[in-house]
Amino acid sequence: MSPHVILRVVSKLLIPLIALFALYVQFHGDFGPGGGFQAGVIFASAIILYALIFGLDEAKRAVPPSWVRLGMTLGVLIYGGTGVATWALGGEFLNYTVFAPESTHAAGQHWGIFAVELGVLFTVTSAMVAIFYAFGSRAPELTDEDW
Amino acid sequence: MSELFEHFNFAVVIVLMMVGLYVVFASNNMIKKLVGLSVFQTSVFLLYISMSNVDGGQPPIIAEEDLHVAEGGGHDAVADGVAEGAHQAAEVLYSNPLPHVLILTAIVVGVATLAIGLALVVRIREVYGTIEEDEIDALDYEINLEGAAE
Amino acid sequence: MSNIPPTLILDMGLMAMLVVVAFSVVRLRSLFAIVMLQGVYSLLSAAWFVSLDAVDVAFTEAAVGAGISTVLMLGAMLLTEREAKPVALQKQLGSFFIVTVTGLALFYAIGDMPAFGDAHSAANAYVGSDYIAATKADIILPNVVTAVLASYRGYDTFGETVVIFMAGLGILLLLGLNGNAGKWRAQPKGQNVSGSAARNEGGKS
Numbered sequence: 182m183s184p185h186v187i188l189r190v191v192s193k194l195l196i197p198l199i200a201l202f203a204l205y206v207q208f209h210g211d212f213g214p215g216g217g218f219q220a221g222v223i224f225a226s227a228i229i230l231y232a233l234i235f236g237l238d239e240a241k242r243a244v245p246p247s248w249v250r251l252g253m254t255l256g257v258l259i260y261g262g263t264g265v266a267t268w269a270l271g272g273e274f275l276n277y278t279v280f281a282p283e284s285t286h287a288a289g290q291h292w293g294i295f296a297v298e299l300g301v302l303f304t305v306t307s308a309m310v311a312i313f314y315a316f317g318s319r320a321p322e323l324t325d326e327d328w
Numbered sequence: 329m330s331e332l333f334e335h336f337n338f339a340v341v342i343v344l345m346m347v348g349l350y351v352v353f354a355s356n357n358m359i360k361k362l363v364g365l366s367v368f369q370t371s372v373f374l375l376y377i378s379m380s381n382v383d384g385g386q387p388p389i390i391a392e393e394d395l396h397v398a399e400g401g402g403h404d405a406v407a408d409g410v411a412e413g414a415h416q417a418a419e420v421l422y423s424n425p426l427p428h429v430l431i432l433t434a435i436v437v438g439v440a441t442l443a444i445g446l447a448l449v450v451r452i453r454e455v456y457g458t459i460e461e462d463e464i465d466a467l468d469y470e471i472n473l474e475g476a477a478e
Numbered sequence: 479m480s481n482i483p484p485t486l487i488l489d490m491g492l493m494a495m496l497v498v499v500a501f502s503v504v505r506l507r508s509l510f511a512i513v514m515l516q517g518v519y520s521l522l523s524a525a526w527f528v529s530l531d532a533v534d535v536a537f538t539e540a541a542v543g544a545g546i547s548t549v550l551m552l553g554a555m556l557l558t559e560r561e562a563k564p565v566a567l568q569k570q571l572g573s574f575f576i577v578t579v580t581g582l583a584l585f586y587a588i589g590d591m592p593a594f595g596d597a598h599s600a601a602n603a604y605v606g607s608d609y610i611a612a613t614k615a616d617i618i619l620p621n622v623v624t625a626v627l628a629s630y631r632g633y634d635t636f637g638e639t640v641v642i643f644m645a646g647l648g649i650l651l652l653l654g655l656n657g658n659a660g661k662w663r664a665q666p667k668g669q670n671v672s673g674s675a676a677r678n679e680g681g682k683s
Contacts, residue, residue: 206537211619213389214533216627218436222541229549246655257643260636275632290617294628297635304639305436308646309546312443315649316553318657319450334593339585340493346581347500353573357562359509359555363516367500370523370543377532382602383595387533388610388622395620421597423531424606425622429631431535432623433638439542439550440645446554447652453558460563 185234192234199227207302211291217298221305228310237317249311256304263296337378344371356461358449362442369438373431380427388425485529492526507562509555517548534623 203224210216232240264275272279277293348371351364453459456467499519506512520543527536592599609626617625627635653659 210624211621213621214387214537214623215621216534216624218432219534219537219541222538222546226541226545226549250650250655253643253646257639260639264636275636277629287616287618290625290629291619293632294617294619294624297628297632298624301635301639304643308440308642311646311655312447312550312649313553314655315447315653315657316450316550316557318655319557319653320657335588335591337489337493337594338588338591340497342581342584342588344496344500345584346577347497347504349580350573350577351504353576354504354565354570355562356565356569357509357559359551359558360512360562363503363512363551366516366543366547367503367519370520370539371500373535373539374523374526377527377530377535378594379592379599379601380532380606381530381595382597385531385597387531389533390610390614390620390622392620395614395618422610422622424602425609425626426606427601428532428535428623429626431532432538432627433634435535435538435542436638437641439547440642442547443550443645444648444652446550447649450554450557451652459558 188234192230196227196231199230200224203227207298210298211294217301218305221302222309224302224306225309225313228306229313232313232317237314241314244310246311246314249307249314252303252307253311256300256302256307259300259303260297263293263300267293338375341371341375341378344374347371356463358452358459358461359446361461362445362449365445366438366442369434373434376427376431380424382421382423385421385423388422388428390422391420394420489526489529492522492529496522496526507564509560509562510552512562513548513551513555516551517544520544520547534621 203220206215206223207217207220210220228240228244231243263277267276267279268274270279275293275297278287278289280289280292282289345368348364348366348368352361352368355361355364449459452464456464458464458467496519499515499522503512503515503519506515520539524536524540524544527533527539592601596602609630610622612630613619613622613625617629619625651659
């Protein structure tokens, strides 16, 4: 039996829960502590945990580097795109009220905050995973007997 | 003496900041410098958040009742009047949210610059073969001397 | 001294642990221990943030400082060294002198700072308390920090997102997404600066 059986079984149970928790933190950032940055980092740690236990190549098959490259830019575009959309609807840059101007309970603001937090989530997750891939793929010169 | 007790938090945070700054100045090893910088940054965040604390306050998450008193102002004047009266008696205090926002941004920007610093240290190690600052200075000096002698 | 709040003991304990961890970082030379201790430092300060009612900041500090930051430092440490070399005594004394002078100047400035927990200090009275009232009227969200971050100060958060993007971009330029960027041979003034990456590649990538 491989010595890493316990790690693999437990992580297969935990990693989906970590990803789910990241989504919970993202969408409940309006009602409690949370938001895009925390959720992005938690989602990135789920992917990093997978890479630590199953190997970097397996992780690169699950979350390909091209997705990561795309995700970094997509997040910034979503954020800027929200601002451009408010421009197009007649308001100032990032003035979310124009999304639902006749709402009494600030629905426009809620939609705007939802969109920008989504952009933040994409950028933070992709950037953290990209940095981990960059450090992890660089071959170390020293052997493990130096530990 | 009571002044020191009122400002005890700030005194401790200043000691922590100075310890972090000492690690930055007094290490030759670049990774240890970056760790010292990270300790210094976290201590600065502690200073700002200490300033935003309010005695008897809650975290800045508005409670349910407090939120809808302001919103439903025009509709049910009688019921709201009663609710208002109950609330006037117990004004809810919240901690100042503005430093929290600033420090949240600062934490994330801090980790971004830390990551770039670490990548630079890795590249320096590959080119110079060492990450001790004095050895890199000596290598650069030798290279410049050889270049100038040509 | 009759009305010591019970959280004071917790605060004192956390402060003492933070000071001990900070002084240990100074004295140790094993880089693995130093990186782990900075993770512990971040976690303890996240606990202190919760005690200071800053829950969003505590969440972010725990996730980013104690989580990702430690992973990145360990990754970088794997590619570089395991131990720091000793430092000359002259450099230690010089740094200690500078740090002491700076610390004394800051202690002198403590007298002007507001009392801890003052609700009417200059930092807490004006814009800070206005944001809470404005969020109840304009945005109607419970979490004021998210409302300020994403709506009132949304432009700054846009800049912050771009900073994270640039950090990722910079690291991709320095190291490469598959670890294969930046392996050129440096030639300042005609001298080859050797490094195993340059030796292995033997030319510009």
